[in-house]
Amino acid sequence: MITGTPKPIEEILEMIDPYERIVVAGCYGCVTVCRVGGEKEVQVLASTLRLARETAGKKITIKEVCLERQCDPEYIEQMRPYIHDYQAVLSIACGAGIQFLAEKYTATPSLPGINTGFLGVTERQGEWAERCQGCGDCVLHLTGGICPVTRCAKSLFHGPCGGSVQGHCEVGKDTPCGWQLIIDRLKSLDQMDNYVKLKPYKGWNTSRDGGPRRIVREDMI
Amino acid sequence: MLEAFENGADGVMVIGCLEGDCHYLSGNIRARARVARVAAILESIRIGGERIRMFNLSAGEGAKFAAYVNEFVGQVRELGPSPVNVVRKNAA
Numbered sequence: 001m002i003t004g005t006p007k008p009i010e011e012i013l014e015m016i017d018p019y020e021r022i023v024v025a026g027c028y029g030c031v032t033v034c035r036v037g038g039e040k041e042v043q044v045l046a047s048t049l050r051l052a053r054e055t056a057g058k059k060i061t062i063k064e065v066c067l068e069r070q071c072d073p074e075y076i077e078q079m080r081p082y083i084h085d086y087q088a089v090l091s092i093a094c095g096a097g098i099q100f101l102a103e104k105y106t107a108t109p110s111l112p113g114i115n116t117g118f119l120g121v122t123e124r125q126g127e128w129a130e131r132c133q134g135c136g137d138c139v140l141h142l143t144g145g146i147c148p149v150t151r152c153a154k155s156l157f158h159g160p161c162g163g164s165v166q167g168h169c170e171v172g173k174d175t176p177c178g179w180q181l182i183i184d185r186l187k188s189l190d191q192m193d194n195y196v197k198l199k200p201y202k203g204w205n206t207s208r209d210g211g212p213r214r215i216v217r218e219d220m221i
Numbered sequence: 222m223l224e225a226f227e228n229g230a231d232g233v234m235v236i237g238c239l240e241g242d243c244h245y246l247s248g249n250i251r252a253r254a255r256v257a258r259v260a261a262i263l264e265s266i267r268i269g270g271e272r273i274r275m276f277n278l279s280a281g282e283g284a285k286f287a288a289y290v291n292e293f294v295g296q297v298r299e300l301g302p303s304p305v306n307v308v309r310k311n312a313a
Contacts, residue, residue, distance in 0.1 A: 009265045044262075047223035052266035055304045 001030035002094040003117040003128045004037060012045075012090065013052055015111045019060070019087040023079070024049070024113070025101070026066035027093035034128055036114050037092035039066040045092060045113060070097025076104045083108055136206030136213065142194045144185030151178025157199055159183075222259045222273060229306060232272045232297035234290065239277050249277060268304055272297065 016022055024046045031037025046062045053060040063086060067075040070093035083089070083105050091098040092113040102110035118130040135149045139157075149155045153163075153171045160179035163170030167180045186192050204210075225233045235256050237249035253275045260270035276289050302310070 009262065044223060047227055048262050048266060051223065051226055051268060051305055055267060055308055057308060 001033050001120065001122075001128075002096070003034045003120045004031055004094055004114040005117060006036055006041075006045075006092075006114055007112065009048060009052065012049070012111075012113055016049065016060070016088065016090060017058075020058075021061045021063075021086045023063045023065060023083070023086045023089045025070065025079070025089050025091045025093065026064075027068075027070045027091075027097050028066055029069045029071070029093070029097075031093055031097075031114065032066075033122070035126075037094070041092055042066050045090075067093075070094075071100055073100075073104065076100055079105070133207070135202075135204070137203060139199070139202075142197065142199070143182045144189055144191065144194075146178065146182045146185055148178055148182060151176070151181060153178070157202060159195070222256070223262065226263070226268060226272070226303060226305065229303075229309075231300070231303045231306060232274075232293060234293050235273065235275045236286075236289075237275065237277050239279050242279065269300065272300065272303060 024042050026032070026037050026039055026042035028038060031041075032039070035041065042064045046064045050060060050062060063082065065079065067078060069075050070091060079089075079101075084107070086108065088109045088111055089101055089105070090111045090113045091101055093101075094114075095112070095116040098110050098112050117128075119132040119134060120128045120130045123129050130150055132147060133150050133155075139149075140147060148157055152160075153169050153175065154161060156179065160177050160183075161170075164177040164180055167177055169175040169177045183192075183195060186195050206213075222233055222235065235252060237243065237252050240249060240253075243249040256273060256275040260273050263272055264270035274293060276293075278286055278289070301307075
């Protein structure tokens with residue numbers, strides 16, 4: 001899922017300072033699962049903002065909505081009947097959703113209520129960790145299902161660097177060395193032959209190095 | 222919890238079962254964490270984090286419940302009305 005963290009309330013209050021009528025828009029997708037932008041978070045944020053603004057003597061009217069997904073046009077379209085009654089949309093979807101709102105409703109400012117994080121997993125209740133950087137050229141079949149791009153701080157492709165000490169990465173003792181994880185896993189799978197296979201240079205043009213990416217599926221159009 | 226403050230509460234008590242004795246196993250532990258979050262929110266918007274507190278009681282502790290209520294009400298009285306209620310009163 002795409003993860004995120006709430007923006008500090010002071011930052012949001014500054015953002016919405018010019019407005020008296022706003023929409024707080026959540027998303028039932030990833031941000032609901034990581035507890036930062038779903039229906040409950042819309043309610044908490046809207047309540048917080050109303051209290052803060054009223055206490056400061058500047059009351060605000062807030063419409064609370066939660067869309068199925070803010071990254072799909074048909075759901076964003078659901079805001080069209082009322083969007084012009086409000087001065088801004090404070091979205092607590094991921095950065096993709098916030099930008100899609102901005103693209104679809106050009107006359108209404110879209111404001112970010114969260115800081116979008118990474119593609120990750122729920123390790124336990126309330127704790128999420130990065131697993132994928134969307135490099136566009138997956139090698140997990142060679143690395144025991146552990147991503148060297150994401151789990152190695154340097155995104156190395158041919159084993160651990162000198163900063164790997166007793167299974168830990170030099171960036172922090174709480175960070176396991178990605179390559180140690182890969183080697184341990186390959187050993188347990190009896191796939192160490194994958195470790196010694198020479199791999200060609202990775203083409204980072206499928207990653208961010210090629211600029212903003214686009215997928216076109218002719219069979220789906 | 223925040224809605225209670227919007228509806229005019231000067232303080233909010235959240236009462237759960239005794240820790241380790243929750244029907245939902247960790248429900249009251251999680252509730253404590255949620256209360257701490259709301260306290261931080263109230264602090265950040267200058268209403269005051271001390272206006273919300275979590276208490277743990279069993280269903281058989283009536284006297285203790287009354288004592289907790291008296292204690293918390295006393296604390297909230299000392300704090301005075303919530304800043305949002307002060308604004309509302311001045312505007313009326």
